[in-house]
Amino acid sequence: MKTSGSAQYTLRRVPLAVDRALRRKSRREGKSLNSAALETLIAGLHLTTEPLPYEDLSFMAGSWVEDPDFDAAIRAQDRVDAGLWG
Secondary structure: OOOOOOOOOOOOOOOHHHHHHHHHHHHHHOOOHHHHHHHHHHHHOOOOOOOOOOOOOHHHOOOOOOOHHHHHHHHHHOOOOHHHHO
């Protein structure tokens, strides 16, 4: 990531969810926490022409496995206990 000039920041009171997400991104991409945070800020502020990575659940497509026990558990949730609605 090239910059023309830069500034030094210290961020305080970063929400734990943000910290965890940035650290996860850093580990997943093999980058420093600083790089992950800067890339996230740049993308969030729409200051880049690079497309955002597309992350979806396509890796799961076609992986469904029939499971009769699961189907029975779902059907059981559709039964109404008449004694509770007397």
